Amino acid sequence: KVETPSLDALLRRLRASLSRGVLLHGVGTVVAAAAAWLLFMYAADRALRLPAPVRLLHFAVLSAGTLYLLRRSLLQHLRALPNRAELAMLAERAVDEGDREDLFVSAIQLDGSVAAESPAAELLQVVASRAESLAQQADLRRVTVRRGPRRRMSSALVSLAAAAASFSAEPAMARIFAARM
Numbered sequence: 001k002v003e004t005p006s007l008d009a010l011l012r013r014l015r016a017s018l019s020r021g022v023l024l025h026g027v028g029t030v031v032a033a034a035a036a037w038l039l040f041m042y043a044a045d046r047a048l049r050l051p052a053p054v055r056l057l058h059f060a061v062l063s064a065g066t067l068y069l070l071r072r073s074l075l076q077h078l079r080a081l082p083n084r085a086e087l088a089m090l091a092e093r094a095v096d097e098g099d100r101e102d103l104f105v106s107a108i109q110l111d112g113s114v115a116a117e118s119p120a121a122e123l124l125q126v127v128a129s130r131a132e133s134l135a136q137q138a139d140l141r142r143v144t145v146r147r148g149p150r151r152r153m154s155s156a157l158v159s160l161a162a163a164a165a166s167f168s169a170e171p172a173m174a175r176i177f178a179a180r181m
Helices: 005-048 052-079 084-092 103-110 120-135 147-169 171-180
Strands: none
Touching: 005 052, 005 084, 005 103, 005 120, 005 147, 005 171, 084 103, 103 120, 147 171
């Protein structure tokens, strides 16, 4: 086994960044949609004095929609996070185009496949050392997008704040709404 601590650290940072983006996007989507629907339910119930079957329908949409979005926008994407070789391929894009040689992928895929006494072990060592030096130059900002997940989480916070403001504006009405639900 060839040691590649810089490459390993780069792949860990990339995986953590992707996981964080997926979590922000997924949780933001679920919370924003649930808070917006809850706010709609509250406004509709207050303005129209909805009958119980309609309130049950609204609650069913809230529950089913939240579960669907949780599965669709969070769990499904968490399961689709790339494996180590796929992360290496993505990390290659974090390096300047002139320096790309698929060294990360080669170092990952060849590691453990060559016996230490084999003549190819020396070649593997060269590939690993070149990948190590290249991993120190990689800039993950080139391959990860933070703006979208942060915007999604911001919209969730705005939706939550709007719902909280509506409920706290008239606490007695909010309690009545909660009791009806």
